[in-house]
Amino acid sequence: xxxxRSERLIDMTHYLLERPRQLIPLTFxxxxxxxxxxxxxxxxxxxxxxxxHRGIGTLMTVPGAAGGVKxxxxxxxxxxxxxxxxxxxxxxxxxxxxxxxxLYMTDILGDPQMMRKVGKLLGSxxxxxxxxxxxxxxxxxxxxxYATANYLxxxxxxxxRDSKVTEGSTVSINYVSGSSKRxxxxxxxxxxxxxxxxxxxxxxxxxxxxxxxxxxxxxxxFNASVAGIGVLVESEKVEEERxxxxxxxxxxxxxxxxxxxxxxxxxxxxxxxxISFL
Amino acid sequence: xxxxRSERLIDMTHYLLERPRQLIPLTFxxxxxxxxxxxxxxxxxxxxxxxxHRGIGTLMTVPGAAGGVKxxxxxxxxxxxxxxxxxxxxxxxxxxxxxxxxLYMTDILGDPQMMRKVGKLLGSxxxxxxxxxxxxxxxxxxxxxYATANYLxxxxxxxxRDSKVTEGSTVSINYVSGSSKRxxxxxxxxxxxxxxxxxxxxxxxxxxxxxxxxxxxxxxxFNASVAGIGVLVESEKVEEERxxxxxxxxxxxxxxxxxxxxxxxxxxxxxxxxISFL
Numbered sequence: 028x029x030x031x032r033s034e035r036l037i038d039m040t041h042y043l044l045e046r047p048r049q050l051i052p053l054t055f056x057x058x059x060x061x062x063x064x065x066x067x068x069x070x071x072x073x074x075x076x077x078x079x080h081r082g083i084g085t086l087m088t089v090p091g092a093a094g095g096v097k098x099x100x101x102x103x104x105x106x107x108x109x110x111x112x113x114x115x116x117x118x119x120x121x122x123x124x125x126x127x128x129x130l131y132m133t134d135i136l137g138d139p140q141m142m143r144k145v146g147k148l149l150g151s152x153x154x155x156x157x158x159x160x161x162x163x164x165x166x167x168x169x170x171x172x173y174a175t176a177n178y179l180x181x182x183x184x185x186x187x188r189d190s191k192v193t194e195g196s197t198v199s200i201n202y203v204s205g206s207s208k209r210x211x212x213x214x215x216x217x218x219x220x221x222x223x224x225x226x227x228x229x230x231x232x233x234x235x236x237x238x239x240x241x242x243x244x245x246x247x248x249f250n251a252s253v254a255g256i257g258v259l260v261e262s263e264k265v266e267e268e269r270x271x272x273x274x275x276x277x278x279x280x281x282x283x284x285x286x287x288x289x290x291x292x293x294x295x296x297x298x299x300x301x302i303s304f305l
Numbered sequence: 306x307x308x309x310r311s312e313r314l315i316d317m318t319h320y321l322l323e324r325p326r327q328l329i330p331l332t333f334x335x336x337x338x339x340x341x342x343x344x345x346x347x348x349x350x351x352x353x354x355x356x357x358h359r360g361i362g363t364l365m366t367v368p369g370a371a372g373g374v375k376x377x378x379x380x381x382x383x384x385x386x387x388x389x390x391x392x393x394x395x396x397x398x399x400x401x402x403x404x405x406x407x408l409y410m411t412d413i414l415g416d417p418q419m420m421r422k423v424g425k426l427l428g429s430x431x432x433x434x435x436x437x438x439x440x441x442x443x444x445x446x447x448x449x450x451y452a453t454a455n456y457l458x459x460x461x462x463x464x465x466r467d468s469k470v471t472e473g474s475t476v477s478i479n480y481v482s483g484s485s486k487r488x489x490x491x492x493x494x495x496x497x498x499x500x501x502x503x504x505x506x507x508x509x510x511x512x513x514x515x516x517x518x519x520x521x522x523x524x525x526x527f528n529a530s531v532a533g534i535g536v537l538v539e540s541e542k543v544e545e546e547r548x549x550x551x552x553x554x555x556x557x558x559x560x561x562x563x564x565x566x567x568x569x570x571x572x573x574x575x576x577x578x579x580i581s582f583l
Contacts, residue, residue: 036311037355040318045421077315125473133472133497137461139454143323166443166463167471173451176417183415185444193445194411195403219411 035060035070043074043086043098047180052095071096082106082305100178102151104304110144111294114278117141118260121288128283130290132231132260136170145277146174149229149257152275152302153179156254159224160184162246164213164238167231171259175229184226186242190214198248202241213241215249225254233258236271243271261295275300313338313348321352321364321376325458330373349374360384360583378456380429382582388422389572392556395419396538399566406561408568410509410538414448423555424452427507427535430553430580431457434532437502438462440524442491442516445509449537453507462504464520468492476526480519491519493527503532511536514549521549539573553578 039056056067075086082103088096102110114135123131135141149171158179163172164186176183190197194216204211220226228242243253256274263281276295283290317334334345353364360381366374380388392413401409413419427449436457441450442464454461468475472494482489498504506520517534524531534552541559554573561568 033310033314033351034355034358036314037318037352038359038361040315041322041356041359041361044319044322046418073311074315077312078319080312081316081319083316083319125471127470129471131471131473131494131496133463133494134460137463137497139451139458139461140324142451143455166447166465169444169447170451170461173417173420173448177421180417182412183417183448185411185415187444192405193403193407193409195409216409216411218409219415 031060031062032066032070035062035067036074039070039074043096044100047084047098047100047178049180050089050095050097052093055095079305085305099154100147100150101154101303101305102147104298107148107151107302107304108298110148111277111297113144114141114259115292115294118278118280119290119292121290124283124285124288124290126285128285130260130280130283132167136167136231142170142174143177145171145259146176146178148277148297149175149275150178151304152257152297152300153227153255155303156227157225158227158254160220161227161229162186162220162242163229164188164242168229171229171231171257175227175257179227184215184219186245187214188212194219198245200241200244200248202237202244204235204237211237211241213245215245220249220251222250224249224251226251227255227257228253229257231259232262233260233271233274233276234262235265235267236269236274239274240270258295260292309338309340310344310348313340313345314352317348317352321374322361322378325362325376325378325456327458328367328373328375330371333373357583363583377432378425378428379432379581379583380425382576385426385429385580385582386576388426389555389575392419392423392537393570393572396556396558397568397570399568402561402563402566402568406563408538408558408561410445414445414509420448420452421455423449423537424454424456426555426575427453427553428456429582430535430575430578431505431533433581434505435503436505436532438498439505439507440464440498440520441507442466442520446507449507449509449535453505453535457505462493462497464523465492466490472497476523478519478523478526480515480522482513482515489515489519491523493523498527498529500528502527502529504529505532506534507536509537510540511538511549511552511554512540513543513545514547514552517552518548536573538570 084100161172161176162184196217197214199214260278261276279295281291362378439450439454440462450461474495475492477492538556539554557573559569
């Protein structure tokens with residue numbers, strides 16, 4: 028019996044962690060473990076307490092015949108601060124400096140452990156919003172989009188710069204890039220996004236916000252709404268007006284001094300947002 | 306005491322699931338839970354038994370002073386068969402058919418739950434190989450690369466079709482696309498891949514294998530080795546010689562009949578490979 032509870036707890040943990048925000052009927056678990064519903068309820072209250080205590084997330088029980096349990100990943104404020112600090116330190120590394128004052132970010136974006144943390148941070152900033160899909164633009168936004176989508180358990184939609192035959196019919200828009208003032212194109216496959224979807228837009232880097240703004244215009248073509256905007260890094264140095272105001276950023280790039288080889292960053296606006304931490 | 310073990314098991318499950326193939330010293334756990342090493346060892350044997358029984362993975366204990374425990378995700382053959390069957394059914398849906406006989410795959414690639422299954426399948430096919438990094442080419446291979454890299458707990462490296470200023474200095478090669486016979490370019494940021502790395506190449510679709518072959522040539526420039534090749538879909542209909550022979554495929558596209566609107570698929574060569582299932 029003791030073993031049975033251990034087994035149930037381990038398997039339930041795995042099962043729920045893989046399915047955030049999804050309603051699992053209690054009958055599913057009681058059949059899976061051939062256990063009484065009362066034992067399952069007891070398991071779930073142990074699980075809830077531990078997940079909260081350890082800063083992993085929480086469980087919500089939905090009562091009634093159509094009820095069950097949902098796992099909501101979450102994060103403690105101190106862990107979030109730690110993750111943002113780690114990001115700041117990694118981004119401030121002068122080795123990232125490229126000619127022209129650009130930053131090399133590919134190593135951070137290619138690190139699944141770091142991306143998981145970014146997904147946790149951005150996901151928890153929007154976890155009380157109705158979100159049907161996470162959208163980004165190819166290529167660098169993609170890992171951030173998948174990490175956030177994993178956290179929220181919703182699909183990913185990728186906007187491209189060019190149209191490809193494997194996308195089927197597409198909707199394309201032209202937009203003006205905020206910093207370079209050039210006209211650019213964005214393309215989204217028609218069938219990749221349902222009308223009236225609630226869309227979380229994410230990207231790796233935001234300067235004036237032209238790209239994010241382009242995605243917003245594209246969403247209008249689909250009668251879809253922006254549920255939120257999240258970026259890994261925002262640049263403080265914007266010569267023109269910022270085109271996007273309501274967004275969440277994890278890191279703020281305050282200065283790049285190519286001559287002195289110095290990258291100055293601070294935390295973004297993340298902690299000034301009304302995020303409910305564990 | 307009973308509660309303490311429950312809490313330890315739940316938290317350990319989460320901790321290990323997030324860190325596949327990483328050595329965790331037993332002292333880490335005994336400090337984290339203020340528990341004797343003997344209790345931790347007992348926990349780990351319960352955990353191992355459950356993870357194996359439930360088809361999640363296994364634990365390997367490394368003895369000695371520098372020892373600890375490693376979690377290896379794995380999969381049961383019946384679950385793998387179920388996942389491949391699901392993929393085949395989804396891909397055979399005639400709604401995917403695009404003009405020219407192309408298949409729309411973006412919904413599958415944008416589905417994080419499906420990608421997690423693909424990552425499990427490809428990851429387990431190569432889990433006994435020494436792999437330092439998973440490589441793919443932008444854009445469609447990216448979700449497959451991240452899913453597989455999450456499973457193997459290694460970084461991702463993304464080859465591009467064009468060079469971008471944010472990549473720093475790059476190495477580029479020209480290659481001949483297998484099916485269209487056109488000369489194409491592939492670019493990889495110099496600092497994104499260490500010399501002598503062991504690289505797992507993944508992609509969404511393989512016809513003659515020109516793209517995969519291009520990645521192989523690119524690896525030569527980095528003195529890196531191919532640790533394996535995995536693709537989601539391979540096409541059986543190849544007019545010319547296949548350029549790649551040693552690969553793992555999950556689904557094989559046997560015929561596309563545009564007129565009759567029929568997509569014929571079978572499972573790929575996955576189950577003919579020496580994969581050790583749980």
